[in-house]
Amino acid sequence: MTSIDPSAPAVELVGVDKVFNEGSANAVDALQGIDLTVRRGEFVSLIGPSGCGKSTLLRVVADLLPPSRGTASVFGKPAPQARLDQDHAMAFQKAGLFDWRTVRANIELPLELKGWSKADRRARSEEMLQLVKLEEFGSHYPFQLSGGMQQRVAIARCLTFEPKLLLMDEPFGALDEMTREHMQAELLRIYEELDTTVIFVTHSIAEAVYLSSRVVVMSPRPGRIHSTIDIDLGERTDAIRNDASFFEKTNEVRNALRSVEQVAP
């Protein structure tokens, strides 16, 4: 285990290209010339049309995909080392819970992999159940929960060991609008409570603006960073969704996305 360099940014991508099936006739340029630095404590959203490589970018950071060129570092160390050190946690669009584990056992999975004792795991999973307001559902199996509740369990699972970096791939994409807004508020509360860093992939402009301190707009084929928009809306409340400053920012992101769509063939 390599210790974390306190001065290093959370994530640093330098000149990252990703080509699938490189060298063959059906090679796909998924990412090209990606330079991105995410500071500690930032909440960065990646947004862009389908095929812009935002999920691929997330997987390069997570070391689930190796970059074809360039370097990916997490907390100052190479991405593979950060993965082995379990410095980050991932959440997906599909809750991806294990059918055969109770809600509690699902939440405890990352701790099990880290080798925590049973008693410690149990204590922590109780805390996490409270955090996502599912105290009474610890002994239930996933199929007994609604989609929104399952997603909350998935979020609890990726938060159990208080990772310093959260990588979230459209975690609320499959939820209805009301549940989604509720989950966004929940996520922000947890994010502030745990003082962590988040990279969040989304299709929703409002979601990106509401959650983020910075929105990265990507363009497709090949996936590139088109622009970066800082969001400084102050404290997020429900009222802010109806505030003029909120609309201003969503418009800014929308316009960036429009220009991206027009550039795309």
Added chain:
Amino acid sequence: MTGSRFSDRAATILVPLVFGAVFLGVWEWLVRAFDNKQFLLPSPSSIYTAVGDNWGRIWNGVEVTGGNAVYGLVVGSILAVFASLIASRWGWFSDIVTPIASGMVAVPIVSLAPVFNIWFGSTDPFSRRLVVIVVVFFPVFFNVTKGLTQVDAVHVELMRSQAASQWSVIRRVRIPNALPFLMSALRLASSLAIISAIVAEYFGGTQGSLGQLITQSAGLSRYDTAWAAVLGASAVGIAMFVAVAALEWVAMPWRRERTGA
């Protein structure tokens, strides 16, 4: 529990009971009314009597044949599960075994019973047990291999992102994922096991097995006894099926409430 649920449950038990009783009644009536010859179809009442008269032989047959079927089911399944684990872990093993196994499915394995009798001797129960082992092996192997390999991509990414070892992925993802596949294979294999155990006995072997009792009774025109032995074989088949269902209930608590409650 609501009233409608209770009546639903009662219906699921009552309907087949009533149907079965009506079926037996019509059978009995047809045999009597048309003065059917015993060798065509004995009446239920005469089969019932034959069960009582031959209780010792039938019970002995149940022990011998049921023993072979259970032995073959257990050993065949264990071998198949190990083969699946190896095949899912090492591609080259799968490349060798899968085509052979696919070809073996087309072989009517019970027809090998006389060959096994020559290899191991017809008095050695292993000759019959091996038939069952081979018959059970393939459906279990194919199903479990499928369950071990067709895992949710999100589960694999999740485990990888948490730096889980290969062994950990096998233990925490692949094996639990394969359990439902194993259970449905065992349901199928349990009936295949009793069928192949009996058919193997038609080709010879120890006295006192159900297969022998059926062929001998038929040869002696004791059709009611033959049918009584068939009844014994059915009881073994049902008992094995129920045992597999019970195992399923114990092994997969997360599937229990999906149908019942």
